[in-house]
Amino acid sequence: DKIRALDPMLKKRDDFEDMLEERRNSSDLRYALRCYTPVLYKGLAPCKASMLKSMVLQSDQLHHVIGQVSRETGRAADDVQEEASAILEEMAHCLQLSTVRFFAFTLSKVFKTLFRSICVNEEGIQRLQQAIQEHPVVLLPSHRSYMDFLLMSYILYTYDIALPVIAAGMDFMGMKFVGEMLRMSGAFFIRRSFGGDKLYWSVFSEYVKTMLKNGFAPVEFFLEGTRSRTSKSLTPKLGLLNIVMDPYLKGEVYDINVVPVSISYERILEEALYAREMLGVPKPKESTSGLFKARKVLSEDYGSIHVYFGQPVSVRSLAQGRVNRCQFNLVPRHIPRRPSEEIQSFVNDSAYRLVRAQEENMVLKPWVLLASLLLQNHHQDQTAGQKRGMVLEELTAQAVWLRDMFREYGAFLHWPVVLLDICVGGQVKPGEPHSTVTPEEELLSQAVIVLSCASYRNQGLHVFLRPALLASAINAASSNLKQEVFNSFSFLRNMFSNEFILCPGATVQDFEEACYLLVKTGALQVTQQELLVTERGQRTVAFLTSMLDPFLQGYQVVCRFLCEEATENLTEKQFVPAVRKFIIKHLLAGRLRYTEVLSSDLQKNSLAALLRLGAVQKIKGRIKLSKVTYSSVFLLRTCVNLTYNC
């Protein structure tokens, strides 16, 4: 059983069907106007948006908070009630079938132009249909593109499944017309931050809970909180997950089914935008006119999309033996309370599990492998000062080797029968920027390409993450002793837990998993005392180590920056531009190998990690080296030394 848990090869996955195929062969209009009769939870009749609002406004919880706010601020209760009502008005969706039909029509047209296929696992759809009838459902898609939630609703409409209500960021509201359209297709809008606003939180959580526990519609939101610009999964945000789990924990529903959905794009619409954004070109504010300008994307080929509806996860079974629900017995359930430590850690662990479930079912295309190989090769070239790229035959041979390795590690690979019919002959390497003026500009345009490539590579990172951490740990450790390797594994893992999906507290399991995989593939021998890399394992270990290298160098350079250049008054806002300047200087001087470290995502993650580890502190918005100088210097040293060793 333990083996089964550890061995990703044993995971069974469903087959895909291309849902665009039918769209290409029949009328879109008829499709948009067809009879749509989804099955609801326990055969409920659908609830009107207005009724939902009044249920929320009359709820005990909101009533309580309104009273509280009114007492605390001295405002009249009616006044506060009024405000609550306005918040709800701003937030609430008003799903209309006519709008959905409009989207069904237009999206059919758009999707057919943009994508070659949209593949969906129909068994997953059937499971979802079943799940919706049994218990309230929460849909948790991965988030890589604005397209995600339109796509989700489009798929569910196509398969005659209840349309979800979707938590969307307030930024969409800026786009006047589109915002309203989205609202009418089931989106509800939440402010990005409302930390201390009790009333807002209360309206928001009650709104979500009311929809969920009455089973009016599946609730959909993005665990990652925002679109991942790097194609790596983001550390899950817990706010909404806390809210949707609450009705189960408080016994208001028997169970809740959570369905992780993995959406893999062959090419993401926002690809180039993301790279620019991470290099410091600010992202354009969402506006309707901007959307129209973006229509040139329509003329490009974005390949195919794979959408995998994962196994529904029962919140009840997640909580079994972990949460003592009696803790809600002694205080009225409608009085909002901070979740206990027990519940916080439960929700946190569940969130990580669910993100990993998303990762596991992400479909990987050959490009992911090629990008990984090309990037590694590119960096070797750079160190050697050459610009030769790779011979196609060599690339193909390496890709086949890597493909087999991916498979052994349980990756969900889609390997077409005929490959690379586009690139014929010659040498393959990351593209060359066209005309450039200054070396800095040249560097930045180069970086755009490298970061785009890296975003392909990153799609496959989760497959190798644990073995790669182990490989790096073996390299970094001063001996082969198991304990030493474990210590450096544990350090690396801890340091990178803002960067990758690594569940806090699971160090030992991760270590075991990594050992298991490396041993299974013959790269490692584990004796009583030692971990030994085998002869044939050298290549694997070298590959794995260089997967993590850019990240290690990124963390290292941030550490160095903080030690050498951070002034007394460095604010959080100034941090990224300052680090960027520092890095550009070093890159141009040839002291850094990886252009990738220019990624602001990497820089922010390393700062977050250093803050978490206590090496630096944030005092009144300013970043300072920790007062506990000894330990922080030690930490930074270790970090730097490690990367030198690699």
Place this chain on the structure above:
Amino acid sequence: MLGNTSDRQRIAQQRLRIIAGHLQGPVDGDSAILAAECKAQGSKTDVCREGKTVPRRRQEIMKWNGWGYSDSKFLFNKKGQAEFTGKRYRLSGMIIPGLKDWMEGTFGANLQHKTPATPLLTSSAVQPATLNKAFLEELKSTGIPFSHDAEDRVFRAHGHCLHEIFALREGKFGRVPDMVVWPNCHNDVVKIVELACKHNVCVIPYGGGTSVSSALECPPEETRSIVSLDTSQMNRILWIDEKNLTAHVEAGIVGQDLERLLNESGYCTGHEPDSMEFSSLGGWVATRASGMKKNIYGNIEDLVIHIRMVTPRGVIEKSCQGPRMSTGPDIHHFIMGSEGTLGVVTEVTMKIRPMPEYQKYGSVVFPNFEQGVACLREVAKQRCAPASIRLMDNEQFKFGHALKPQVSSIFTSFLDGLKTFYITKFKGFDPNRLCVATLLFEGDREKVLQHEKQVYDIAAKFGGLAAGEDNGQRGYMLTFVIAYLRDLGMDYYVIGESFETSVPWDRVLDICRNVKARIIQECKDKGVQFPPLSTCRVTQTYDTGACVYFYFAFNYRGLSDPVHVYEQVEHAAREEILANGGSLSHHHGVGKLRKEWMRDTVSNVGVGMLKSVKDYVDPDNIFGNRNLL
């Protein structure tokens, strides 16, 4: 003067009524006797001559491996119709046409697949008695009757938990008491307990034997001789105090005798647990019992004025009968709920009330359970609950329907059809969602009618429709026969049981839904081949919450160890109850069945407190049934 005349009139009327009752037996009509009708009337000789229902040899009138009287049971007659035998109940001798279909439809049971019980008790299968000779010798000299006959011992080794009855039906006996003693009065008990202490004998008090908490099970690890102390012969009303409205009663009296004897003097206690035909006053005190009509009369803790209990340390009792005292923690509360771990309750002084002038049943149909609960909550809020108000869910409503006896006239069945039509078609109630509340009003006529109107008005606000007295009355009658029905189920591969809890109002709907769903899920997970019956009802209302009963039964064909499966599911259901803010028990008690949750229920310190009381009162664990702690 005026008052005096009316008083005299009242007493005269009462006398007349009682005499008439003796002469005619129960009469139909709106008199108070109606309530007694659905209970057992007992055999004539018992009623008139001695007033005793329970003989020393219980097996003379009761089943050894099932519920209740030997002459009363459900069976399928040669035509395949369900029938209830005997003469004791309203349903006795009647055909119940709907029961067969209901059993087949609900459980997938089949009349061809029978699981008959072992017909006779084989004494040789019973462990030989471990007798303490010295104790026996001294006991003989006291003249208190005793027995070590196997049948007598087996009879007192169990309550009515499913596993206990299942084992009996299979002819399996575990550890049973080694002898049975029948004290006749308080002093007899004092002597027995003294001897037990002297000779280190384990004593397990036995009242009516209706426990559903494994409380009567002998601890298998007990090596001492176990004496079952049967209180059934201590069944007299010692005096009635009409000035203070109290009665002093021996604790072995069973509920039906107590009520009947008091009724003869024009009084009642109003304490009517569902088990009142067989359960005893001492048992009520020892488990903190609750009665159907507690809204008027209160639960046992409200009814008790004075308790006398014999413990290994001596006799515990209060010195006066003041209606309330501020004298430290109430020692009665150490006794009530002690479940036979501290001593034997021998005599109790209880409140009594004049018999109600008028009783009226009623029922209300609600479109769904949610509305029904909302109505009960409102009734509780306005503190206008009738003597009894119970809300059955849809499954129980259907079950109640299946138990309708064959109607004699075409007119009645036509009327029934008309009612159904009105409710489902005209009022648009979904027959698969509607539910029924049954009501019982008591008091003087005027007030009852007024009260009735108030309750029906509230019900109307929640979409409730009055559904007639007949439905209400049948609901209460079912209370007494439902236990017999389990025996019928067990003849056909169906096992089940009920269990209860109490829960705050805001949790009632949640707990009902979740526990029912948990039962269904657990059955599925444990490999039960047929969908189970998982239903509930709200049986009592309080200011802040309600008592909820769950009924759970399933067809166990295809399972190798059905009782184990049953126990696992019940265990899971109890966990679910606790996780949903329900209590460990409302009135069934803890016994040994629910012991594991005591610490979580009352905290470590709470358990410590109870333990220290036990350690002081009974340091040698003479009362060694090992309940509660």
